[in-house]
Amino acid sequence: MTPSGHPTSKIACRGLWKLYGEDPVARLSARGIDLAASDPSAIRAAAAELGVIVAAADVSFTVETGESFVVMGLSGSGKSTVVRCLSRLIEPTAGRVELDGESLLDMSERALIEVRRRRMGMVFQHFGLFAHQTVLENVAFPLKVQGLPKAEQHRRARETIELVGLKGREDSYPWELSGGQQQRVGFARSLAVGPDLWFLDEPFSALDPLIRKQMQTEFLALKKMLRKTVVFITHDFLEAVYLGDRIAIMREGSIVQIGTPAALILHPADDYVRQFTRDVPRSMVLTAGDLAEPIEGAAPSDGHAAIGAETTLADILASVSIHAPTMLVTDATGRPVGRLTAKRLAAALESGEAKP
Ligand SMILES: Nc1ncnc2c1ncn2[C@@H]1O[C@H](COP(=O)(O)OP(=O)(O)OP(=O)(O)O)[C@@H](O)[C@H]1O
Ligand SMILES: [Mg+2]
Secondary structure: OOOOOOOOEEEEEEEEEEEEEOOHHHHHHOOOOOOOOOOOOHHHHHHHOOOOOOEEEEEEEEOOOOEEEHHHEEOOHHHHHHHHHHHHOOOEEEEEEHHHEEOOOOOOHHHHHHHHHEEEEOOOEEEEEEOOHHHHHHHHHHHHOOOHHHHOOOOOHHHHHHHOOOOOOOOHHHHHOOOHHHHHHHHHHHHHHOOOOOEEEOOOOOOOHHHHHHHHHHHHHHHHHOEEEEEEEEEOOHHHHHOOEEEEEEEEOOOEEEEEHHHHHHOOOOOHHHHHHOOOOOHHHHHHHHHOOOOOOOOOOOOEEEEEOEEEHHHHHHHOEEEEEEEEEEEOOEEEEEEEEHHHHHHHHHHOOOOO
């Protein structure tokens, strides 16, 4: 949010396409297909006939400053492709990408390299560390590339290493570290230059479940402290719910639905989305505010238990008498924002979707 309270877009893409194959644009064009103008389904059909792989299809979304935006979908759905297009590590076939309102695709190669070096940090699934360099050298690498004096490189690298909890391991080599520790080095390296946009492509999927949970918690703490804008890829919906302010669900190169975790659980767009939301412990995710129905007329002043909009269903169940048929949902100032009936609460816990 800006000081005036308006959200500002950090990074956005519009009508983004990535096609793989021999000269796809010219061959599609020969069939009268224009990626910027033709109907997406006609583009897909023509691509399929030509044997062109559609890795990203007409993808559009905006990530606000300070937001954690998760891109989620099955393997091969186009997550890495889209996120790499956002930094132009992959050149989009068509569409627009805007960083702080400026077109990334119109930038010179030189300007782009500067943007990547100073404003973007990236973490990859398989750590991508230099095996023959120490932790300190790995983390200092992007600072070296920036041309900082060696003493400054090391000072800042040490600071970042401490930030991710690896103080004391500066002189270790990657092979002397556990998987979780190696990924911490990956985090430190991506953060060393102080980027304001942080891309993470399945950073925890190579870790075992316990370490993964711990790293997720540490990531959230770090993110909160550093106030980065985050674009995070995962194929684990629970991880997406835990880490994301909003989640974009991808299938076969397209975005199927974008929404808050609660919105996806309560109003899945189709069975593909529903299949991911099914196993979410909804009592831990959904809140009174998510389920509240509007109050018609004046809010009742008595006879209703009042609960805060942020209260999770699990907490409501623990604290409110099951005999209270209707609860009044209030915002942080105590103002009523809606009502929640026990029936609606029970239905949400059962199916997870909002019944009309
Ligand atoms: N260089 C390439 N040449 C041809 N096809 C490619 C290339 N890179 C990716 N693809 C295809 O594009 C599609 C999307 O791939 P992408 O790597 O974006 O998927 P993903 O959602 O990140 O999957 P995963 O979860 O397995 O990492 C896949 O069908 C993939 O095979
Ligand atoms: Mg991927």
